[in-house]
Amino acid sequence: MASILEPSKPENKSKRKLNWNFHFAVLSEQLLGFDVDFLSCIDKINWNPLGQRSRSVEIISGCLNAGMSVARFDFSWGDAAYHQETLENLKIAIKSTKKLCAVMLDTVGPELQVVNKSEHPISLQADTTVVLTPDQDKEASSNMLPITFSGLSKAVKKGDTIFIGQYLFTGSETTSVWLEVTDVVGEDVVCLIKNSATLARQLYTLHVSQIHIDLPTITDKDKQVISSWGVQNNIDILSLSYTRHAEDIRQVRDYLSKLGGLSQTQIFAKIENTEGITHFDEILREADGIILARGNLGIDLPPEKVFLFQKAAVYQCNMAGKPAVITRVVDSMTDNLRPTRAEATDVANAVLDGSDAILLGAETLRGLYPVETVSIVGKICAEAEKVFNHDMYFKRAVKYVGEPMTHLESIASSAVRAAIKVKASAIICFTSSGRAARLIAKYRPTMPVISVVIPRLKTNQLRWSFTGAFEAGSTGASNESVLKVALDHGKASGVIKSHDRVVVCQKVGDAAVIKIIELED
Numbered sequence: 137m138a139s140i141l142e143p144s145k146p147e148n149k150s151k152r153k154l155n156w157n158f159h160f161a162v163l164s165e166q167l168l169g170f171d172v173d174f175l176s177c178i179d180k181i182n183w184n185p186l187g188q189r190s191r192s193v194e195i196i197s198g199c200l201n202a203g204m205s206v207a208r209f210d211f212s213w214g215d216a217a218y219h220q221e222t223l224e225n226l227k228i229a230i231k232s233t234k235k236l237c238a239v240m241l242d243t244v245g246p247e248l249q250v251v252n253k254s255e256h257p258i259s260l261q262a263d264t265t266v267v268l269t270p271d272q273d274k275e276a277s278s279n280m281l282p283i284t285f286s287g288l289s290k291a292v293k294k295g296d297t298i299f300i301g302q303y304l305f306t307g308s309e310t311t312s313v314w315l316e317v318t319d320v321v322g323e324d325v326v327c328l329i330k331n332s333a334t335l336a337r338q339l340y341t342l343h344v345s346q347i348h349i350d351l352p353t354i355t356d357k358d359k360q361v362i363s364s365w366g367v368q369n370n371i372d373i374l375s376l377s378y379t380r381h382a383e384d385i386r387q388v389r390d391y392l393s394k395l396g397g398l399s400q401t402q403i404f405a406k407i408e409n410t411e412g413i414t415h416f417d418e419i420l421r422e423a424d425g426i427i428l429a430r431g432n433l434g435i436d437l438p439p440e441k442v443f444l445f446q447k448a449a450v451y452q453c454n455m456a457g458k459p460a461v462i463t464r465v466v467d468s469m470t471d472n473l474r475p476t477r478a479e480a481t482d483v484a485n486a487v488l489d490g491s492d493a494i495l496l497g498a499e500t501l502r503g504l505y506p507v508e509t510v511s512i513v514g515k516i517c518a519e520a521e522k523v524f525n526h527d528m529y530f531k532r533a534v535k536y537v538g539e540p541m542t543h544l545e546s547i548a549s550s551a552v553r554a555a556i557k558v559k560a561s562a563i564i565c566f567t568s569s570g571r572a573a574r575l576i577a578k579y580r581p582t583m584p585v586i587s588v589v590i591p592r593l594k595t596n597q598l599r600w601s602f603t604g605a606f607e608a609g610s611t612g613a614s615n616e617s618v619l620k621v622a623l624d625h626g627k628a629s630g631v632i633k634s635h636d637r638v639v640v641c642q643k644v645g646d647a648a649v650i651k652i653i654e655l656e657d
C-alpha cells in the first residue's frame with residue numbers, strides 16, 4: 137500500500153494501464169443488492185442551533201426510514217450526558233420504526249483541535265501571520281489560535297503545511313484555511329496564512345500534513361468514555377480514529393476484553409493519514425472493518441492520490457471479507473437539498489469500487505437536510521448496486537481465497553452461489569458468533585441474508601450471558617421450529633413470498649449444511 141504514496145512518474149503515462157477493469161452488466165431483476173449501510177452521525181445534528189430539531193425522535197425516525205442503519209456517537213465533541221440523550225431518542229425511534237440500528241462510538245484519538253470559546257467568527261487574511269499556541273486560556277482571534285496540543289512546536293518544522301477547518305469540515309476555501317509554518321517560538325508555531333477565510337462556530341480540526349503526532353491512538357479520555365458510556369450502552373462498533381499501526385487495534389481489543397461486556401464489539405480502524413496507509417495491510421488483518429476517512433486523508437495526501445488509495449484499500453477489504461466504509465461524500469448537502477453532480481457520481485463509484493457503507497458527517501452534524509441526505513445517498517447506492525458486477529466479484533473473491541478452502545468459507549460461498557442460481561429470495565443463516573453470516577456477506581449475495589442467532593443463556597452466579605452454539609433441545613426449540621420463525625419473519629417483512637425458494641445454512645449434528653427449500657404457501 138505504501139507505493140501509493142510515491143510520487144507519480146509522468147514519463148510512465150503512456151504505459152500506464154488501468155487495473156480497475158470494471159465491467160458493468162445491467163442486472164435488472166436484481167434490485168436487492170448487497171447491503172450498503174448508511175452510517176450517519178445523527179448525534180451531531182444539533183451542532184448548529186438550526187439543526188437542533190435533527191436530534192429529535194422525529195428526525196431520527198426519518199433517517200431510519202430513509203436507510204440509516206448505524207448511528208455514530210462522536211466523542212470529539214459533546215459530553216456523555218448529551219450523547220446519552222440522543223441515544224435515548226434513537227431507542228424510541230428504533231422501536232417505533234421497527235428498524236435495526238447499530239451504535240458506534242467514535243473516539244477522539246490524537247485529533248488536534250482549535251477551540252473558539254467565544255464563537256465569534258474569526259477572519260483570517262491571506263499573506264498575514266497567525267500564531268498557534270497551546271495556551272488555551274488565550275482567546276481565539278485573527279492572529280492567535282489556541283490549540284489542544286502542546287507538542288506541535290516539536291513536531292513541525294519550517295515549511296510544513298497545516299490545515300484548519302470547521303469540525304467535519306466542508307473543504308470549502310471560505311470556511312477553511314491553509315497555513316505554512318514560518319517559525320517556531322517556544323511552544324508557539326508561527327504560520328503564514330495562504331488563503332483568506334472566515335472560521336465560523338466553535339470547533340475546528342487542525343491537521344498537519346504527513347507528520348507523526350506523538351499522542352496515543354487511544355487516549356485516557358477515550359478509555360474513560362469507552363469504559364463508562366460504551367459499557368453502559370453495550371456499543372456494537374468502536375470507530376478507532378487515526379489508527380496508525382496494527383498494534384493500536386491489538387491494544388484496544390485487549391482493553392475491550394478486560395472491560396467485560398464489550399468483547400463482541402467490532403473494532404473499525406479509521407484510516408486518516410499516510411501513517412495508516414503505510415501500515416494498512418497489517419491494520420486490516422487486526423481490524424473488523426475499515427473506515428476510509430477521506431476528510432483527513434484528502435488533506436494528508438495530494439488530491440490526485442486519494443482515489444487510488446480508495447480503490448486499493450476497498451479491494452483489500454473485499455478480499456478479506458471486512459466492511460469498507462467511505463466518508464465525506466456529499467458535503468454540499470450540508471446546506472443544499474441536492475448534491476453536486478460530482479458528489480453524486482462519487483457515491484456511485486464508491487459502491488462500484490466495492491464499498492460496503494457510507495458514513496455521513498457534516499450533512500447530519502449541522503446539515504439542514506439530514507433525512508434528505510440519507511435518502512438521496514441511499515438511492516444513488518441502490519442504482520449503483522443494480523449494475524455492480526456480482527459475477528466477476530464472486531469469482532475474484534473465490535480465486536483470492538484459493539484452495540483448499542476452510543469448510544466455513546466453502547459453505548458460505550456455496551450458499552451464495554446456490555442462492556443466485558436458484559434465484560432464492562433470501563438466505564437464512566444460523567449463527568452463534570456471527571462468523572457464518574459475515575462470510576456469506578463477503579460473497580455479496582444479491583438477496584437479503586436473515587441471520588438467526590439463538591443464544592444460550594449461561595450464568596456463573598455473577599452474571600447472565602448468552603453464548604455458544606445452539607444445540608437442538610437445549611433451549612426447547614429445534615432447528616426446524618427456529619427455521620419456521622425465520623421464514624415467518626421473512627414473510628412478515630416482505631422479503632419472502634409464497635412459492636419462493638430460500639437457501640438455509642445451518643448445522644445438523646456436527647456438519648454444516650446448505651439446504652434449498654421451496655415454500656408452498
Ligand SMILES: Nc1ncnc2c1ncn2[C@@H]1O[C@H](COP(=O)(O)OP(=O)(O)O)[C@@H](O)[C@H]1O
Nearest residue numbers: 566567568569570571572605606641642643648
Ligand atoms: N445456533 C446454530 N444452530 C444451527 N446451526 C448453526 C448455529 N450456529 C451456527 N450454525 C451453523 O454452523 C456453521 C458455523 O457458523 P458460525 O457462525 O461460524 O458459528 P460459530 O458461532 O459456532 O462459530 C454455519 O454453517 C452456521 O450456519
Ligand SMILES: C=C(OP(=O)(O)O)C(=O)O
Nearest residue numbers: 304429430431432463464
Ligand atoms: C470521518 C472522518 O473523521 P472525523 O469524523 O473524525 O472528522 C474523516 O476524516 O473523513
Ligand SMILES: [K+]
Nearest residue numbers: 212242243377
Ligand atoms: K472522532
Ligand SMILES: [Mg+2]
Nearest residue numbers: 408429431432
Ligand atoms: Mg477524520
